[in-house]
Amino acid sequence: MHQAAWQNLESTPSVRIRLTDSELQADHVALADSAELAELINHKQFAIVGMAAATTKAAVLTAASAIASKRGVIVAPGVYDNAGVLMSGNRAATAVACEVARNPDPSDDLDTLLIPNLTGIEKDAQGMPIFRRKVVLGVAQNDFEDLLQGGVSPLMSGRNGGVEISHLRTTWTTDGTFDALMTRIIADQVFVTVRDYLYNLNYLREPNNEGTRERMRSGVAALLDGLTDWINKKTQADGTPGFNVQVISSPDERQVTVSYEGRVVRGISTIQVAANLEISV
Numbered sequence: 244m245h246q247a248a249w250q251n252l253e254s255t256p257s258v259r260i261r262l263t264d265s266e267l268q269a270d271h272v273a274l275a276d277s278a279e280l281a282e283l284i285n286h287k288q289f290a291i292v293g294m295a296a297a298t299t300k301a302a303v304l305t306a307a308s309a310i311a312s313k314r315g316v317i318v319a320p321g322v323y324d325n326a327g328v329l330m331s332g333n334r335a336a337t338a339v340a341c342e343v344a345r346n347p348d349p350s351d352d353l354d355t356l357l358i359p360n361l362t363g364i365e366k367d368a369q370g371m372p373i374f375r376r377k378v379v380l381g382v383a384q385n386d387f388e389d390l391l392q393g394g395v396s397p398l399m400s401g402r403n404g405g406v407e408i409s410h411l412r413t414t415w416t417t418d419g420t421f422d423a424l425m426t427r428i429i430a431d432q433v434f435v436t437v438r439d440y441l442y443n444l445n446y447l448r449e450p451n452n453e454g455t456r457e458r459m460r461s462g463v464a465a466l467l468d469g470l471t472d473w474i475n476k477k478t479q480a481d482g483t484p485g486f487n488v489q490v491i492s493s494p495d496e497r498q499v500t501v502s503y504e505g506r507v508v509r510g511i512s513t514i515q516v517a518a519n520l521e522i523s524v
Contacts, residue, residue: 253281261290268306275315287431289314291340293332296321307394310414313421320373321365350472352425352510361406372400426507429473456490464488474505
């Protein structure tokens, strides 16, 4: 049942964020795979999922490892709503997806954002937040860092109550390419912005000649110049910074390929304070 609906969503270019009502690891893996398949037709999608309440830290890490996708995000743990009712990680994923969807600027990675209408993250048998920083047998333990390193996007107790996003990342841990969801969104959004710019200006109606190709090139270059909070220029062959925008015609002149290059701007994921104070004695 899921697969038939997911295939329809794969083929819908306006769909960007994918969710599922399933809390099963196998379905989460399949949904992330579906988002990957959508890219075969240049549809830029990613999935945000969550598991059942009372899922252990180890089980969430196992699920993230199974998903292992550049387009899959797993959120944990469960959360309490305004009435104090415990909802699953699935519902937490929906709340996170809403905040991502209404964020107008992907250079804001939503770290420490307070999610509305939630009163806390899931608690353990002692009434403590199930994920937290703590000391165990004299050793500091940071559940959030453990989960992030394992490909999970953990929610945390708000500094003044409620629920905050700690950091959003994909489940891809082979390298650090997508250890922030914002890098996934920026790379996708730049592609969509360039594509829509070219379509909306009706270049498909233009002749394939040098004048048209130059207008396309200069227009895309100017467009990218306005996105410097998202992407950095790279040093070109002549030593100047730029995006190396090129518009190349196919030999039969029926197609043009618009290419560009750049480097995604990284957001600040960690702030460390190093204190060095002297005390007179």
